[in-house]
Amino acid sequence: MTKQNQIEMGxxxxxxxxxxEDVSLHGRVIEQQFPHISTTSRCIPDHPEGIPSVExxxxxxxxxxxxxxxxxTDVDVLTISCALDPAVSTLDNEVDVPVVxxxxxxxxxxxxxxxxxxxxxxxxxxxxxxxxxxxxxxxATETVxxxxxxxxxxxxxxxxxIRTAIKRLADAGCDVVAPSCTGLTTSGVLGDIGSSxxxxxxxxxxAMAAVGTTTVLPITTASEVEA
Amino acid sequence: MTKQNQIEMGxxxxxxxxxxEDVSLHGRVIEQQFPHISTTSRCIPDHPEGIPSVExxxxxxxxxxxxxxxxxTDVDVLTISCALDPAVSTLDNEVDVPVVxxxxxxxxxxxxxxxxxxxxxxxxxxxxxxxxxxxxxxxATETVxxxxxxxxxxxxxxxxxIRTAIKRLADAGCDVVAPSCTGLTTSGVLGDIGSSxxxxxxxxxxAMAAVGTTTVLPITTASEVEA
Numbered sequence: 539m540t541k542q543n544q545i546e547m548g549x550x551x552x553x554x555x556x557x558x559e560d561v562s563l564h565g566r567v568i569e570q571q572f573p574h575i576s577t578t579s580r581c582i583p584d585h586p587e588g589i590p591s592v593e594x595x596x597x598x599x600x601x602x603x604x605x606x607x608x609x610x611t612d613v614d615v616l617t618i619s620c621a622l623d624p625a626v627s628t629l630d631n632e633v634d635v636p637v638v639x640x641x642x643x644x645x646x647x648x649x650x651x652x653x654x655x656x657x658x659x660x661x662x663x664x665x666x667x668x669x670x671x672x673x674x675x676x677x678a679t680e681t682v683x684x685x686x687x688x689x690x691x692x693x694x695x696x697x698x699x700i701r702t703a704i705k706r707l708a709d710a711g712c713d714v715v716a717p718s719c720t721g722l723t724t725s726g727v728l729g730d731i732g733s734s735x736x737x738x739x740x741x742x743x744x745a746m747a748a749v750g751t752t753t754v755l756p757i758t759t760a761s762e763v764e765a
Numbered sequence: 766m767t768k769q770n771q772i773e774m775g776x777x778x779x780x781x782x783x784x785x786e787d788v789s790l791h792g793r794v795i796e797q798q799f800p801h802i803s804t805t806s807r808c809i810p811d812h813p814e815g816i817p818s819v820e821x822x823x824x825x826x827x828x829x830x831x832x833x834x835x836x837x838t839d840v841d842v843l844t845i846s847c848a849l850d851p852a853v854s855t856l857d858n859e860v861d862v863p864v865v866x867x868x869x870x871x872x873x874x875x876x877x878x879x880x881x882x883x884x885x886x887x888x889x890x891x892x893x894x895x896x897x898x899x900x901x902x903x904x905a906t907e908t909v910x911x912x913x914x915x916x917x918x919x920x921x922x923x924x925x926x927i928r929t930a931i932k933r934l935a936d937a938g939c940d941v942v943a944p945s946c947t948g949l950t951t952s953g954v955l956g957d958i959g960s961s962x963x964x965x966x967x968x969x970x971x972a973m974a975a976v977g978t979t980t981v982l983p984i985t986t987a988s989e990v991e992a
Contacts, residue, residue, distance in 0.1 A: 543800050571978065573770050573801050636965065642877040649898060650865070650873035650976045671876060673900055728982075738863065740979055748975040749877045751798065752967055755955075 543574050545754050548613035550606055551581035552620045553588035564619045568747040590661055595624050610635050615750045621718045621742055623667040636753035643749040644716045644742035645671040652714030656707030659718045668718050678710035691725035708737045715739040770801050772981050775840035777833055778808035779847045780815035791846045795974040817888055822851045837862050842977045848945045848969055850894040863980035870976040871943045871969040872898040878965055879941030883934030886945045895945050905937035918952035927954055935964045942966040
């Protein structure tokens with residue numbers, strides 16, 4: 539940590555956004571929940587559509603690795619705010635700070651909280667990193683119908699669609715939901731209607747930040763907090 | 766949350782301790798790392814030896830359930846600071862707030878951070894909850910030799926023994942360590958020598974707190990943090 543109790547966290551967005559406020563949205567959600575985290579957000583260039591598929595990921599990897607290497611020099615921990623966890627393993631091996639992805643994080647937090655996990659995506663399919671990590675704890679997968687854009691999720695129709703999808707996961711025997719796309723955080727809908735779901739829904743960006751906090755040890759140690 | 770950004774977290778200790786400072790040690794470690802968490806710690810009665818084995822767990826369960834029910838009424842999230850996760854599922858189903866255990870949490874955070882997890886215990890064996898959650902990602906298990914008491918861990922010999930055990934886990938191909946006993950947090954040794962290990966070592970108490978933070982949604986939502 540750069541100073542007592544303060545964690546400098548890099549938030550790498552894999553979607554090209556023009557407005558700095560949009561770039562830093564996930565970072566602000568993190569700071570809102572974790573007041574001791576200070577975030578720096580940057581996005582890769584030339585990808586206004588993000589990486590909507592595993593195929594698109596391949597092409598974006600050099601951009602993510604390049605930006606990740608730059609950002610890693612100024613932070614205590616680097617997060618890649620995408621549930622595909624693109625370039626996370628490569629960067630984690632390469633740079634001097636821990637690198638954490640939203641995909642492994644949301645899957646991990648979900649299995650810490652429930653026996654049977656339902657994934658919820660905006661596109662069809664669950665990212666391989668999430669599927670692999672969940673293993674036989676993956677109970678069901680749902681896609682939010684009509685969610686071609688995250689803007690849709692903030693509409694009444696979109697929120698109803700999310701509720702319905704979560705209800706289907708609960709009916710399928712899932713006892714926790716792992717949203718497998720950070721667009722669900724971007725939409726604000728998890729915060730807006732989060733506590734009203736019948737089963738817990740993990741926020742993928744907050745899961746990533748929570749995992750990130752465990753990678754940075756406090757300056758003071760347990761022996762020092764003894765009275 | 767009871768007020769903006771502040772999480773009230775119960776920390777239930779399954780070891781009977783006389784000194785309130787000892788009871789609250791894990792809570793203070795959590796508050797040190799997460800300044801927005803306010804902890805309340807209590808311990809079960811009549812168990813000065815804690816629950817050193819799965820067998821001893823059975824006998825202690827009614828005490829943990831009784832105390833857990835009491836503590837749950839005053840907190841946003843209840844944590845059971847023991848890697849056996851005793852009574853966690855029962856309490857989580859029964860009380861009105863989320864209940865999180867150290868065992869599932871340390872296992873979950875470890876698989877978010879590495880491919881092959883080594884567990885490190887003070888007694889022989891890895892708790893079933895940890896073993897089940899890790900599945901085929903459990904690469905190796907080590908026991909700290911000579912650690913009949915956690916006091917030993919704070920000695921030079923004890924710390925050397927821990928380093929040696931972690932090196933054996935790394936040599937066995939593990940790329941992250943999940944200590945499967947919260948006594949390793951009590952000893953202070955993870956904080957003292959944590960960043961000097963060759964592979965990351967997850968603190969089980971901080972892992973539990975990190976998972977706990979994800980169960981409590983911020984009052985303000987993503988849409989409200991938009992500029």
